[in-house]
Amino acid sequence: MKIGVIGGGQLGRMLALAGTPLGMNFAFLDPAPDACAAALGEHLRADYGDQDHLRQLADEVDLVTFEFESVPAETVAFLSQFVPVYPSAEALRIARDRWFEKSMFKDLGIPTPAFADIQSQADLDAAVASIGLPAVLKTRTLGYDGKGQKVLRTQADVVDTFAELGSVPCLLEGFVPFTGEVSLIAVRARDGETRFYPLVHNTHDSGILRLSVASEDHMLQGLAEDYAGRVLKQLDYVGVLAFEFFEVDGGLKANEIAPRVHNSGHWTIEGAECSQFENHLRAVAGLPLGSTAKVGESAMLNFIGEVPAVDQVVAIDDCHLHHYGKAFKVGRKVGHATLRCDDMATLEQKIQQVEALIAG
Numbered sequence: 001m002k003i004g005v006i007g008g009g010q011l012g013r014m015l016a017l018a019g020t021p022l023g024m025n026f027a028f029l030d031p032a033p034d035a036c037a038a039a040l041g042e043h044l045r046a047d048y049g050d051q052d053h054l055r056q057l058a059d060e061v062d063l064v065t066f067e068f069e070s071v072p073a074e075t076v077a078f079l080s081q082f083v084p085v086y087p088s089a090e091a092l093r094i095a096r097d098r099w100f101e102k103s104m105f106k107d108l109g110i111p112t113p114a115f116a117d118i119q120s121q122a123d124l125d126a127a128v129a130s131i132g133l134p135a136v137l138k139t140r141t142l143g144y145d146g147k148g149q150k151v152l153r154t155q156a157d158v159v160d161t162f163a164e165l166g167s168v169p170c171l172l173e174g175f176v177p178f179t180g181e182v183s184l185i186a187v188r189a190r191d192g193e194t195r196f197y198p199l200v201h202n203t204h205d206s207g208i209l210r211l212s213v214a215s216e217d218h219m220l221q222g223l224a225e226d227y228a229g230r231v232l233k234q235l236d237y238v239g240v241l242a243f244e245f246f247e248v249d250g251g252l253k254a255n256e257i258a259p260r261v262h263n264s265g266h267w268t269i270e271g272a273e274c275s276q277f278e279n280h281l282r283a284v285a286g287l288p289l290g291s292t293a294k295v296g297e298s299a300m301l302n303f304i305g306e307v308p309a310v311d312q313v314v315a316i317d318d319c320h321l322h323h324y325g326k327a328f329k330v331g332r333k334v335g336h337a338t339l340r341c342d343d344m345a346t347l348e349q350k351i352q353q354v355e356a357l358i359a360g
């Protein structure tokens, strides 16, 4: 089976690493000359709107999937004429736009921060008056790793902020005084079978994920599964969907969904029976899903900007390095390490060892 992937970054690369043993081949559509997934499959180097290359991709593959959600709607519509596309155009339409996303949460009865659609500075002033400060202004589309958003703490922060974010449609959200951030990686098969990985605790720095720790019997697992299940059903979703939540007042508030494999699920490569990458491929290919159970304790640390010395990373017991083969760039995710062990105390020690390498 040949899988077409829109986007050729590290998520595409890890999809191919998981699918190759299943006998799958891959083609990646990505305009970047240095797309890091190209090492694992065919690279169609073209813009996402290039219909000749989209047609070529559709002719070559059995189905198409995505590794990022900001794919233009026209690209999905065009491809869908010729080849099955998972997840669906509708799932992408909702997940790529924070207004549609939060409106869906609200419609489904899933708690989410107070929010308002912002089309002008006047909208922003009115929304700040009703939602209050602190609040977070985010562009409706194209934001990632904390880009395209600004925390508003005082009235002075509100002045001219709509223009600062580019005078594009935005969403104002009430600031959530969360006690923690967790994510739920879910997978739904073509026949509707749904499975969930254990909740993951996430730590961000400057909007970028730094550390994910898979949890054991989290009190909020059932609630998170209930909320995510509603979304999966609503979207008749096929593939992996990541759900980010704020933990607040002993409950959950939905932050966002990602219609794809997710950074907070990278630990599943070594830390779960079947990884999020393999399960995404199983789902879109119409294969039975694999077990989402975790094997022992595990955590993932991101390498941002650069990867520490390889010999030092792999010298740590049961530390698994994933080097994406990308060039150095400030703030860019260039690799990660998964730590595995049998108890939390040892896991904490290992996390500190890797953190020391990152700091050094």
Ligand SMILES: Nc1ncnc2c1ncn2[C@@H]1O[C@H](COP(=O)(O)OP(=O)(O)O)[C@@H](O)[C@H]1O
Pocket (backbone or CB within 6 Å): 113, 136, 138, 143, 144, 145, 146, 147, 173, 174, 175, 176, 177, 178, 181, 204, 207, 244, 255, 256
């Ligand atoms: N409403 C909010 N209240 C408090 N913190 C927030 C809020 N929205 C976002 N953040 C913080 O910023 C991070 C990135 O925001 P998010 O909406 O998830 O955007 P991205 O698409 O960049 O991941 C979150 O993980 C969280 O730490």
Ligand SMILES: [Mg+2]
Pocket (backbone or CB within 6 Å): 244, 256
């Ligand atoms: Mg996020």
